[in-house]
Amino acid sequence: MDITLQSIVFVLVALAMILCSVLTVTTKSLLRSATYLLFVLLGTALLYFLLDYTFLGAAQIIVYAGGIVVLFVFAILLTRSDKSLNAKLKVSKILSSAVAAVAGLVVFGFCILSHSFAGQIAPSGKELDMKEVGIALMGDGKFQYLLPFEAVSILLLACLIGGILIARKR
Amino acid sequence: MEIQLEYYLVISLVMMACGVYGFLSRRNTLAMLISIELMLNAADINFAAFNRYLFSNYEGHFFAIFGIAIAAAETAVAIAIMINIYRNLKSIQTKDLEEMKH
Numbered sequence: 001m002d003i004t005l006q007s008i009v010f011v012l013v014a015l016a017m018i019l020c021s022v023l024t025v026t027t028k029s030l031l032r033s034a035t036y037l038l039f040v041l042l043g044t045a046l047l048y049f050l051l052d053y054t055f056l057g058a059a060q061i062i063v064y065a066g067g068i069v070v071l072f073v074f075a076i077l078l079t080r081s082d083k084s085l086n087a088k089l090k091v092s093k094i095l096s097s098a099v100a101a102v103a104g105l106v107v108f109g110f111c112i113l114s115h116s117f118a119g120q121i122a123p124s125g126k127e128l129d130m131k132e133v134g135i136a137l138m139g140d141g142k143f144q145y146l147l148p149f150e151a152v153s154i155l156l157l158a159c160l161i162g163g164i165l166i167a168r169k170r
Numbered sequence: 171m172e173i174q175l176e177y178y179l180v181i182s183l184v185m186m187a188c189g190v191y192g193f194l195s196r197r198n199t200l201a202m203l204i205s206i207e208l209m210l211n212a213a214d215i216n217f218a219a220f221n222r223y224l225f226s227n228y229e230g231h232f233f234a235i236f237g238i239a240i241a242a243a244e245t246a247v248a249i250a251i252m253i254n255i256y257r258n259l260k261s262i263q264t265k266d267l268e269e270m271k272h
Binding site for chain 2: 006007010014017018021022024025030033034037040041044047048050051052053055056059060063064067068071072075076078079081089093094096097098100101102104105108109112113117119120121122123128132133136137143145148152155156159160162163164166167169
């Protein structure tokens, strides 16, 4: 069994992501929760890089780490809800949530680990070409995505206008 | 040590379970939204990993890109709604949100 640099990086990122995602939902301060979420999102981007999807990883960092987490931090500070997580929760509520989450974890973990995925292709280390991504996003043939691309652009415009309309002062 | 598909699936599974736990146990709507982000990310990892290991085209890759764009749109609108609610009710705890009209 030879240990490559890639597998060391993978194990470190995996452990950090699991730890941070547990901390995201258990920490008492909402600002800390958002910070741990940032680490989980950066770890996800690293996983995409390890899968050779560099464009996807870059988009993940730009949109999530650069956009959404900043939006979260501003919203937390604007609504002064940083300390409000300390409100007492019923033990039964926490227990039932934990049972639901652990039950899902066990069932799906059993399914994943007992199923052998045939015909796995190991990542070759050759990254997905940027030119290929651009052509696939702009073409209208098979395995090309012009229509969803335009639909998403209209969705983003609609949510921009909707966000301004909802959040403005009357 | 070869990195298998299952390792990626286990990471995304743990993220998904954390998201479910946070969504059910948190009482602050922003904290619930953070849990939703965790779950969406777990789904995106699955798309990319399945695509890389089992298929030779790039459908999962593009699905993950569109998933990221839609998650961003959803978060922006949800945070706008919460800021509006805070302006009206001075609180965004779920127990105070019995009616949305004002």
